[in-house]
Amino acid sequence: MTESTLAKxxxxxxxxxxxxxxxxxxxxxxxxSLGAIFIALILGGILISVAGxxxxxxxxxxxxxxxxxxxVLSDTIVKATPIILTALACSIAFRMKLWNIGAExxxxxxxxxxxxxxLAPVLPAEASRWLFIPIMAxxxxxxxxxxxxxxGYLKAKFNVNEIIxxxxxxxxxxSWVNFWVFAVWTExxxxxxxxxxxxxxxxxxxxxxxxxxxxxxxxxxxxxxxxIVAAVVLWFIVYRSRWGYEIRLIGDNPHAAKYAGINxxxxxxxxxxxxxxxxxxxxxxxxxxxxxxxxTAPLAAGYGFTGIIVAWLAKxxxxxxxxxxxxFGALILAGREIQPSGVPKMIQGIILVCLIASDYLLRYRVRxxxxxxxxxxx
Amino acid sequence: MTEATSxxxxxxxxxxxxxxxxxxxxxxxxxxxxxxxxxxxxGENGAGKSTLMNVLAGLYRQDAGIIKVNGKQxxxxxxxxxxxxxxxxxxxxxxxxxxxTVTENILLGLDExxxxxxxxxxxxxxxxxGERFGLKVDPRAKIxxxxxxxxxRVELLKMLYRGANVLIMDEPTxxxxxxxxxxxFQTLHAMIADGKSVIFISHKLQEVTAIADHxxxxxxxxxxxxxxxxxxVSRQELAKLMVGREVVFFVDKKPQPAGDxxxxxxxxxxxxxxxLPALRGVSLNVRAGEIVGVAGVAGNxxxxxxxxxxxxxxxxxxxxxxxxxxxxxxxxxYGIEHGMSYVPEDRTHVGSAPNxxxxxxxxxxxxxxxxxxxxxxLDMGAATKFAKELKAAYDIVVPTVNTPVRLLSGGNxxxxxxAREISGHPNFMVAVxxxxxxDVGAIEGVHRLLLTQREAGAAVLLISEELEELxxxxxxxxxxxxxxxxxxxxxxxxxxxxxxxxxxxxMMTGTPLEQIQKEGVAAHx
Numbered sequence: 065m066t067e068s069t070l071a072k073x074x075x076x077x078x079x080x081x082x083x084x085x086x087x088x089x090x091x092x093x094x095x096x097s098l099g100a101i102f103i104a105l106i107l108g109g110i111l112i113s114v115a116g117x118x119x120x121x122x123x124x125x126x127x128x129x130x131x132x133x134x135x136v137l138s139d140t141i142v143k144a145t146p147i148i149l150t151a152l153a154c155s156i157a158f159r160m161k162l163w164n165i166g167a168e169x170x171x172x173x174x175x176x177x178x179x180x181x182x183l184a185p186v187l188p189a190e191a192s193r194w195l196f197i198p199i200m201a202x203x204x205x206x207x208x209x210x211x212x213x214x215x216g217y218l219k220a221k222f223n224v225n226e227i228i229x230x231x232x233x234x235x236x237x238x239s240w241v242n243f244w245v246f247a248v249w250t251e252x253x254x255x256x257x258x259x260x261x262x263x264x265x266x267x268x269x270x271x272x273x274x275x276x277x278x279x280x281x282x283x284x285x286x287x288x289x290x291x292i293v294a295a296v297v298l299w300f301i302v303y304r305s306r307w308g309y310e311i312r313l314i315g316d317n318p319h320a321a322k323y324a325g326i327n328x329x330x331x332x333x334x335x336x337x338x339x340x341x342x343x344x345x346x347x348x349x350x351x352x353x354x355x356x357x358x359x360t361a362p363l364a365a366g367y368g369f370t371g372i373i374v375a376w377l378a379k380x381x382x383x384x385x386x387x388x389x390x391x392f393g394a395l396i397l398a399g400r401e402i403q404p405s406g407v408p409k410m411i412q413g414i415i416l417v418c419l420i421a422s423d424y425l426l427r428y429r430v431r432x433x434x435x436x437x438x439x440x441x442x
Numbered sequence: 443m444t445e446a447t448s449x450x451x452x453x454x455x456x457x458x459x460x461x462x463x464x465x466x467x468x469x470x471x472x473x474x475x476x477x478x479x480x481x482x483x484x485g486e487n488g489a490g491k492s493t494l495m496n497v498l499a500g501l502y503r504q505d506a507g508i509i510k511v512n513g514k515q516x517x518x519x520x521x522x523x524x525x526x527x528x529x530x531x532x533x534x535x536x537x538x539x540x541x542x543t544v545t546e547n548i549l550l551g552l553d554e555x556x557x558x559x560x561x562x563x564x565x566x567x568x569x570x571x572g573e574r575f576g577l578k579v580d581p582r583a584k585i586x587x588x589x590x591x592x593x594x595r596v597e598l599l600k601m602l603y604r605g606a607n608v609l610i611m612d613e614p615t616x617x618x619x620x621x622x623x624x625x626x627f628q629t630l631h632a633m634i635a636d637g638k639s640v641i642f643i644s645h646k647l648q649e650v651t652a653i654a655d656h657x658x659x660x661x662x663x664x665x666x667x668x669x670x671x672x673x674x675v676s677r678q679e680l681a682k683l684m685v686g687r688e689v690v691f692f693v694d695k696k697p698q699p700a701g702d703x704x705x706x707x708x709x710x711x712x713x714x715x716x717x718l719p720a721l722r723g724v725s726l727n728v729r730a731g732e733i734v735g736v737a738g739v740a741g742n743x744x745x746x747x748x749x750x751x752x753x754x755x756x757x758x759x760x761x762x763x764x765x766x767x768x769x770x771x772x773x774x775x776y777g778i779e780h781g782m783s784y785v786p787e788d789r790t791h792v793g794s795a796p797n798x799x800x801x802x803x804x805x806x807x808x809x810x811x812x813x814x815x816x817x818x819x820l821d822m823g824a825a826t827k828f829a830k831e832l833k834a835a836y837d838i839v840v841p842t843v844n845t846p847v848r849l850l851s852g853g854n855x856x857x858x859x860x861a862r863e864i865s866g867h868p869n870f871m872v873a874v875x876x877x878x879x880x881d882v883g884a885i886e887g888v889h890r891l892l893l894t895q896r897e898a899g900a901a902v903l904l905i906s907e908e909l910e911e912l913x914x915x916x917x918x919x920x921x922x923x924x925x926x927x928x929x930x931x932x933x934x935x936x937x938x939x940x941x942x943x944x945x946x947x948x949m950m951t952g953t954p955l956e957q958i959q960k961e962g963v964a965a966h967x
Contacts, residue, residue, distance in 0.1 A: 082462065304819060306810065313806070316797045320792060323784070323806075324807060
């Protein structure tokens with residue numbers, strides 16, 4: 065095409081981008097997200113073929129490896145469980161525009177707090193499960209809440225940037241747990257604590273295989289239940305409680321919140337503590353449901369950071385977080401299935417970028433318009 | 443409609459159409475500007491004045507229609523194209539860099555000087571240019587040191603320096619004190635004498651009839667009158683063209699005795715956000731059943747005053763009492779719980795949460811109490827019912843109460859805020875610029891609501907820059923200047939009395955009332 069015809073084209077049609085002034089209908093955001101995932105899969109497919117693979121076969125493999133049968137589905141859910149809780153933790157802080165990127169550290173501290181009940185020991189090894197689980201959950205939440213309280217208080221009192229402080233607190237948490245597993249609770253010099261007694265484990269589906277044979281070998285544990293309960297409770301807090309209303313108001317417009325007589329300082333501390341407690345519960349669930357001992361490497365696996373992304377993709381809605389977390393659990397699991405690192409990670413990245421970019425369509429409308437044809441060559 | 447000869451027409455816009463999602467901001471508007479004239483573009487807020495002029499200044503592109511400058515058809519894709527064709531616009535919000543000098547701001551974005559700034563040379567050039575048009579500015583002053591009126595001169599100089607022949611002024615008087623307006627008008631006349639043309643956007647009738655040669659009136663994107671000589675029309679006729687019906691200029695205010703003192707402000711001192719003194723000893727009071735106005739040019743401490751009263755800002759000295767209770771330097775909540783309501787100036791940044799629904803916005807002050815919440819749990823049914831009641835009672839035009847308020851027009855948003863503030867049956871209300879940016883119909887509604895409050899026995903403190911509004915609503919008016927009260931005037935009748943307006947004007951620019959009374963108003967001239 066010559067330049068002059070191009071110019072003529074441009075003159076008669078133009079792509080127009082304008083902000084949306086009306087609310088799109090309810091199905092629209094979901095449709096846009098699905099469209100974005102579809103485009104991401106096409107882009108990922110190109111990437112796979114360039115790398116010499118067969119895209120369709122690879123995708124089928126991913127689907128089978130994460131949702132193919134009840135066994136892998138169970139594994140997917142096990143991967144999703146900690147993400148649900150860290151994402152909930154991030155979502156409540158983000159709701160108030162507190163950028164808590166310390167869910168990782170709060171998660172690890174939660175695992176530490178829960179482990180301390182077993183390892184200190186606070187409860188004797190022969191205590192019943194009905195005693196162990198609730199007390200470990202509370203200890204995990206308390207430890208996470210303390211880890212959230214510190215940056216929250218610094219933010220509220222001295223306006224310390226919470227992004228920096230929560231990020232730094234992550235490293236402190238890892239080092240802290242490292243110290244305990246190396247120096248105090250080490251098992252024969254290895255970097256891990258002794259295994260917990262079974263009464264301190266979260267019950268797994270496989271334990272009930274004797275009465276329900278389908279459950280044989282399924283590792284899904286009661287942490288999923290904790291996650292779902294936490295999501296429902298959080299939903300209620302955000303949308304149906306007076307406190308949640310205050311959090312939403314502060315998040316949307318802190319000036320308006322002050323004007324309505326809301327104490328932002330106090331809420332900053334409380335919300336950071338709630339956020340930390342949720343991440344801490346996630347840590348407890350992971351250590352009591354999967355790892356069964358205090359050990360840094362499997363706990364500091366980035367669940368806190370994945371939670372940030374999941375909370376964001378779920379638009380901070382606690383119930384949507386459950387679904388998005390399961391999808392992410394699948395991606396993590398299936399990704400490992402194809403290649404330990406590399407292409408699956410890239411596809412994850414492409415999906416993320418497409419989803420985040422698709423947000424643009426919710427805020428802007430793109431139209432093709434005809435421009436008046438009377439514009440002659442100037 | 444008069445037809446101009448093609449030789450002296452500088453700008454001609456024909457059939458300009460500009461659509462925004464859901465709004466036809468400009469509907470086949472014709473506009474003609476002659477050389478050496480001041481042409482007023484009159485219309486209510488939202489009538490499409492700024493849109494039309496933004497098209498001419500190259501900020502927007504029209505969807506249809508043509509623009510001719512000096513008889514030649516043009517297409518602007520940026521303000522740079524427009525200024526090259528000699529068209530410059532001074533916006534309502536200035537586009538200046540506060541930390542740089544006048545000269546640096548004027549040179550910003552130009553090709554000359556290239557690398558070495560040689561500022562002295564340009565300083566004198568700019569001083570010269572200012573001299574020619576009566577725009578006195580120190581070229582070496584930093585923008586932040588200058589008053590708003592002087593900043594406006596810098597914006598004008600910027601356009602003149604770029605060789606603008608057509609100057610578009612978007613509501614230039616909105617930020618000026620009466621004396622500064624006079625200066626601006628002289629500058630505009632100087633520019634006309636130099637052969638330039640001016641487009642003067644305004645919604646103030648008296649200014650338009652005072653300065654313009656021709657008037658074009660817009661209403662809802664349609665030109666209801668084009669190129670009318672301003673000598674031949676009356677203000678009433680223009681108002682009718684503007685709003686489509688006769689406007690009642692004076693509201694019906696019944697005389698009513700004032701009750702006890704509700705708000706008592708004593709020797710109040712406070713600082714602004716930069717830590718500079720904003721209030722320097724303000725004392726005033728408001729009685730039950732009384733509307734008390736605070737007049738003044740923007741930025742003389744009005745906002746800080748309202749914030750200290752509402753508990754959003756600490757005072758450094760002095761006290762505020764509400765019905766005998768000290769409320770200054772206490773939690774905001776204390777005032778809210780003791781019957782104070784507050785209509786802040788900034789509707790979108792302070793008065794509402796834009797992404798939350800109408801329901802969430804109307805319960806902002808009463809969500810702590812039954813029936814909206816019980817023991818910490820919100821009753822969404824009760825909240826929705828409350829919002830629906832307010833929607834009906836205050837004519838809030840919105841599809842559902844679940845619509846986020848950012849989608850509401852200015853008038854509707856103000857109704858949401860007023861509905862919320864009035865529905866709590868306050869015994870005291872502070873309203874800051876409650877009608878700013880609203881169209882005439884909405885203004886009338888707001889005025890009526892304020893008068894209803896007065897009749898219900900509430901004390902109302904009305905802070906406004908619209909003198910006409912203050913005089914028609916208030917029982918008394920205080921005038922504030924640089925954080926001090928210059929004087930208090932009792933408004934006897936709704937008929938504006940020339941000497942009173944002049945006295946208020948003098949107080950607004952810093953002359954205390956005693957001095958005016960001593961010297962006499964006439965002596966000042």
